[in-house]
Amino acid sequence: MATRTTDLAVDEEVVSQMADPSIRGSRLPIDVLYTSEPPIIDPLVTATSTAQDRTLDQCLPLLKAADSNIEYNANGVPHLHRERHIKYLETTLGNLPAPFVGADASRPWCMYWALNALSLLGADVSKFRESLIVTATHMQNKTGGFGGGFGQTSHLATTYAMVLSLVIVGGESAYEVIDRRAMWKWLSSLKQPDGGFQMSLGGEVDVRGAYCAAVIISLLNIPLSLSSDSPASVAGLADLYTGLADYVQRCQTFEGGISAKPDAEAHGAYAFCALGCLAILDAPHRIIPRTLNVPRLISWLSSRQYAPEGGFSGRTNKLVDGCYSHWVGACWPLIQASLRAPSQPAHDSGPQREPTPEFVSFYDREGLIRYIMSCGQDHSSKGGMRDKPSHRSDAYHTCYVLSGLTSAQHVVSAVLAENEYVTNMAWKVSPYSDPQLFDEQDRLNPTDPVYAIPQEKREEVMTYFLSKPGF
Amino acid sequence: MPPKNNKGGAKAKELSEANQENDAAKTQTVFERAQAAYDLTRPPYDKEREELGGLHALSTVEKTAYANWFCTAPDEYGLLSKKAQKELWKQVNETNRPLRRGQIDRPKPDQWGQDKLGRNIGDYTVQQYEQRIAKEAQLTCLKALGRSFASKRLYASKGLVDSSTGEKYTLTEDDITAEKDRRREMAALTKDLYGEKMGPYSTDPEWDDVVPVPQMEPEAALSAIAYPEDYAESMSYLRAVMAANEHSPRCLKLTEHIISMNPAHYTVWLYRFANIQHLDVPLLDEITWLNGVALDYLKNYQIWHHRQLLVKRFARSERAFVMEMFAEDAKNYHVWSYRQYLTRKLGMWENEAHGELDSIEGMIDDDVRNNSAWSHRFFLVFSNPRYADPDSHATEPDPKVPADFVDREIAYAQAKIELAPQNQSPWNYLRGVLVKGGRKFGSVQSFVEQYVQNLGNEETEEVRSSHALEQLADIYEEAGDKEKADLCWKRLGEKWDRIRLGYWEWKRRSLKAASS
Numbered sequence: 001m002a003t004r005t006t007d008l009a010v011d012e013e014v015v016s017q018m019a020d021p022s023i024r025g026s027r028l029p030i031d032v033l034y035t036s037e038p039p040i041i042d043p044l045v046t047a048t049s050t051a052q053d054r055t056l057d058q059c060l061p062l063l064k065a066a067d068s069n070i071e072y073n074a075n076g077v078p079h080l081h082r083e084r085h086i087k088y089l090e091t092t093l094g095n096l097p098a099p100f101v102g103a104d105a106s107r108p109w110c111m112y113w114a115l116n117a118l119s120l121l122g123a124d125v126s127k128f129r130e131s132l133i134v135t136a137t138h139m140q141n142k143t144g145g146f147g148g149g150f151g152q153t154s155h156l157a158t159t160y161a162m163v164l165s166l167v168i169v170g171g172e173s174a175y176e177v178i179d180r181r182a183m184w185k186w187l188s189s190l191k192q193p194d195g196g197f198q199m200s201l202g203g204e205v206d207v208r209g210a211y212c213a214a215v216i217i218s219l220l221n222i223p224l225s226l227s228s229d230s231p232a233s234v235a236g237l238a239d240l241y242t243g244l245a246d247y248v249q250r251c252q253t254f255e256g257g258i259s260a261k262p263d264a265e266a267h268g269a270y271a272f273c274a275l276g277c278l279a280i281l282d283a284p285h286r287i288i289p290r291t292l293n294v295p296r297l298i299s300w301l302s303s304r305q306y307a308p309e310g311g312f313s314g315r316t317n318k319l320v321d322g323c324y325s326h327w328v329g330a331c332w333p334l335i336q337a338s339l340r341a342p343s344q345p346a347h348d349s350g351p352q353r354e355p356t357p358e359f360v361s362f363y364d365r366e367g368l369i370r371y372i373m374s375c376g377q378d379h380s381s382k383g384g385m386r387d388k389p390s391h392r393s394d395a396y397h398t399c400y401v402l403s404g405l406t407s408a409q410h411v412v413s414a415v416l417a418e419n420e421y422v423t424n425m426a427w428k429v430s431p432y433s434d435p436q437l438f439d440e441q442d443r444l445n446p447t448d449p450v451y452a453i454p455q456e457k458r459e460e461v462m463t464y465f466l467s468k469p470g471f
Numbered sequence: 472m473p474p475k476n477n478k479g480g481a482k483a484k485e486l487s488e489a490n491q492e493n494d495a496a497k498t499q500t501v502f503e504r505a506q507a508a509y510d511l512t513r514p515p516y517d518k519e520r521e522e523l524g525g526l527h528a529l530s531t532v533e534k535t536a537y538a539n540w541f542c543t544a545p546d547e548y549g550l551l552s553k554k555a556q557k558e559l560w561k562q563v564n565e566t567n568r569p570l571r572r573g574q575i576d577r578p579k580p581d582q583w584g585q586d587k588l589g590r591n592i593g594d595y596t597v598q599q600y601e602q603r604i605a606k607e608a609q610l611t612c613l614k615a616l617g618r619s620f621a622s623k624r625l626y627a628s629k630g631l632v633d634s635s636t637g638e639k640y641t642l643t644e645d646d647i648t649a650e651k652d653r654r655r656e657m658a659a660l661t662k663d664l665y666g667e668k669m670g671p672y673s674t675d676p677e678w679d680d681v682v683p684v685p686q687m688e689p690e691a692a693l694s695a696i697a698y699p700e701d702y703a704e705s706m707s708y709l710r711a712v713m714a715a716n717e718h719s720p721r722c723l724k725l726t727e728h729i730i731s732m733n734p735a736h737y738t739v740w741l742y743r744f745a746n747i748q749h750l751d752v753p754l755l756d757e758i759t760w761l762n763g764v765a766l767d768y769l770k771n772y773q774i775w776h777h778r779q780l781l782v783k784r785f786a787r788s789e790r791a792f793v794m795e796m797f798a799e800d801a802k803n804y805h806v807w808s809y810r811q812y813l814t815r816k817l818g819m820w821e822n823e824a825h826g827e828l829d830s831i832e833g834m835i836d837d838d839v840r841n842n843s844a845w846s847h848r849f850f851l852v853f854s855n856p857r858y859a860d861p862d863s864h865a866t867e868p869d870p871k872v873p874a875d876f877v878d879r880e881i882a883y884a885q886a887k888i889e890l891a892p893q894n895q896s897p898w899n900y901l902r903g904v905l906v907k908g909g910r911k912f913g914s915v916q917s918f919v920e921q922y923v924q925n926l927g928n929e930e931t932e933e934v935r936s937s938h939a940l941e942q943l944a945d946i947y948e949e950a951g952d953k954e955k956a957d958l959c960w961k962r963l964g965e966k967w968d969r970i971r972l973g974y975w976e977w978k979r980r981s982l983k984a985a986s987s
Contacts, residue, residue, distance in 0.1 A: 033969050033970060039934075039937075039966060039967055040892075040893045040934065040935065040936065040937060040967065041893065042891035042892065042893045042894060043891075044839070044890055044891040044894075046837075046838040046839060046840050046841075046891075047801065047837070047838045047840075047841075048838050048840035048841065049840065249864065250864075252864065252865055252866060253846065253849075253865050254846075254849050254853070254865045254866060254899070254900075254902075254903030254906070254907065255846070255899045255903065256866065260804070260808060261808065263808075263811040263812075263815065263850050263854060264804070264807065264808045264811055264846070265804065265807060265842065265843050265846035265847075266846070267804060293864070293866040293867075296866050298974065298977075299941075299974070302971050302973075302974035303895065303971070305970050305971060306970065307968075307969060307970035310970070315802070315842055315843075316842040316845075316895050316896055316899060317840045317841070317842045317894070317895060317896055318802060318842070361973040362973045362974050362977060363971075363973055363974070364969075364970045364971070364972065364973060367970050
């Protein structure tokens with residue numbers, strides 16, 4: 001998370017909107033749920049309550065549609081500053097000034113965040129293909145995987161981000177950058193005797209590793225057998241997936257949520273990694289109930305949404321943060337898929353049945369959308385999305401706040417995969433429009449709930465590598 | 472003692488006396504030389520009389536000469552009359568024998584004392600004796616220089632000014648080095664000359680300020696050990712610095728020295744550890760040293776206890792730093808993960824030894840809403856390998872956890888809930904404890920109900936905690952009271968936690984589906 005700043009970034013460079021002044025301001029009967037303090041507040045003051053109070057102070061004026069510098073729609077929801085966000089993201093793909101030196105080990109992440117967010121916004125990402133291929137080629141190590149930059153050690157997170165970036169721009173020339181045989185050897189070397197994955201050789205083991213590895217293996221159709229020199233192979237594990245679900249299981253905590261590694265605190269980002277990983281290993285309705293205590297997980301995930309903010313927090317008694325719109329928000333389709341077997345195949349062209357009510361919402365979509373549009377956007381000309389109003393926008397938040405927005409704007413339900421050899425699950429996406437809080441022009445492209453990239457891009461790459469079972 | 476020379480010996484001696492200039496110095500003893508010098512102060516017939524055992528062995532002339540010589544002695548001469556004195560001198564002239572008389576005393580063979588080996592120094596050859604004298608002179612010089620060093624150090628410590636230069640007295644590193652060299656030399660000389668060993672501490676100016684405390688034991692002590700001098704001296708200094716409760720680099724060196732002589736000396740090990748703590752000695756330095764000691768002394772309690780103390784000290788210093796980080800951000804996920812790692816790795820579970828539970832309670836007291844601290848507490852209590860089942864999942868009962876621990880944690884969570892009932896952390900904790908302990912939710916029903924009054928009555932309904940209401944629903948569901956459970960969820964969705972309406976509705980539908 002970015003460091004907390006004390007002042008409101010939105011006060012600067014606020015753009016005066018050209019829209020009809022009559023729809024500005026708080027003239028709308030917005031449900032008090034989103035505009036007033038919760039019904040129970042303890043008088044005891046602690047550091048946590050003080051921080052929470054500060055957050056409400058900065059969010060409430062925006063949620064009440066009380067900021068006269070912002071254009072709100074008829075429901076009191078600001079518009080999506082689509083063009084500004086696109087411009088902002090393209091800037092982050094250009095040359096970055098010296099203060100970005102701290103991102104030097106995360107450049108594949110910058111690329112993924114920008115490219116994925118641009119895809120969600122409907123911008124053309126193909127124009128970045130050639131330069132991405134050049135960049136990726138120089139960040140790939142002969143021993144497999146991608147580093148955070150040229151000459152840097154391969155890391156699962158940067159490899160995940162780079163592979164997804166290549167998949168987002170798509171095309172054979174992008175796919176063929178990846179040395180799959182070296183990738184397989186490298187992944188084998190990261191596989192641990194306890195089932196988990198190290199993030200890099202000699203690096204930490206956590207549930208991110210489980211998710212990133214499963215994404216890479218499944219997208220690239222990497223053979224599951226372990227190389228003979230893998231520490232896991234020496235320890236007697238059968239393949240790359242052996243013990244992975246057990247590892248994920250050990251990360252569930254007494255609160256019901258998932259921690260980064262066994263013994264730690266339940267955290268939203270790791271809940272997504274856990275569910276995403278499991279959904280790759282097997283169909284969610286089989287593997288998730290088998291692996292996790294689902295009722296406790298649902299209860300904990302549900303507790304992540306606060307009122308009046310509407311957005312999600314990452315942990316109990318932590319503050320709302322826009323990025324959990326994705327980390328927690330993307331858990332819901334997987335949770336729903338875990339509750340029952342998919343009922344119809346994806347190619348069933350019969351009459352579109354409305355999703356049953358229980359498939360619509362475990363969480364308050366209106367609250368999340370209001371938070372994202374009001375508090376999660378940088379309303380200045382800079383564009384981009386942010387943690388909360390007191391924070392600056394950045395590529396990370398832009399990607400994950402928009403990912404969360406699209407998941408709130410769409411109902412994604414699991415259907416039987418046409419070819420279970422490719423993927424365990426296919427996803428049927430239908431627009432969420434009850435009530436239509438936001439204007440249709442502000443709807444984003446849907447995203448794949450497991451891979452966090454456009455679904456068709458995920459299908460393309462899987463189909464491509466399915467034709468290459470070996471190397 | 473009189474020489475036992477017979478005549479042959481006397482002849483040989485005469486020969487040797489002839490060569491005196493050449494090699495007498497090599498073989499002549501100190502006593503012999505003194506004796507020879509003494510002999511030069513008396514007439515030969517006196518020596519002859521002595522050597523031959525009496526006057527009777529002398530010739531008549533020599534007898535007369537002896538009598539004359541005897542009478543010219545100051546004490547005797549004055550007793551004679553003037554006439555007798557004249558007569559005496561007449562006889563002396565006639566006898567024509569020398570009348571030598573010196574003022575030196577007759578040398579005694581033991582007047583030089585004994586050397587360190589008990590040898591009579593009078594038996595030394597002259598050459599040996601001269602070497603000894605030179606050494607004594609050197610030692611005297613060194614002592615004088617040492618006194619000058621001590622004075623300078625004293626003046627420097629008092630900030631005095633040297634009147635000859637007008638500058639303050641200062642003690643330089645060179646001064647100290649020179650004094651150390653000097654003391655080494657003095658120690659060697661003293662040992663050589665007198666056999667008095669000056670140990671490394673008594674000769675080290677660094678230890679000048681310490682008055683050693685020798686071992687005090689009655690003569691009749693049993694199993695008394697004849698300590699080697701080195702050991703005895705070191706121990707004397709150890710007793711002194713321990714009594715003064717000193718912790719310093721020199722103490723650390725002293726303990727190392729004593730351990731090298733007696734690695735089973737637990738007192739010195741414990742004192743060493745106290746020094747390590749006070750001096751904040753880097754762990755790796757001490758471990759590296761300890762490795763060497765351990766490899767030298769394979770069977771030893773103290774080495775391994777010392778190592779344990781070091782690891783505990785490391786754990787404490789790690790926790791101190793972790794707490795420093797928490798002062799910046801009490802919920803830093805990386806730091807908490809590290810703390811969990813540390814707890815497992817260093818076995819910091821038990822409160823008695825490490826105060827980990829106390830430390831966590833302190834953090835919860837600081838901010839009862841700090842969920843990271845609650846989460847760590849759960850880990851401490853329910854993952855302790857001493858009793859917990861390592862394979863028990865976080866959301867399932869673990870019968871191996873002692874019941875009194877479960878009771879204690881329930882009481883703890885309840886006490887904290889009372890401080891701020893809408894704080895979700897202790898509610899989640901309470902639920903977790905109940906599940907782990909295999910307790911029914913119903914066991915806390917009366918506690919939970921105090922936060923929910925007149926549920927469903929629009930006018931009088933009072934809910935002080937939505938989390939209590941959620942817990943109450945589970946209590947009713949567990950008891951099979953579906954209507955009441957449903958009412959809790961309904962009211963949560965309608966009023967007390969509306970943002971989670973979708974979830975509460977799902978709970979209601981699930982319960983209905985399960986019962987139909």
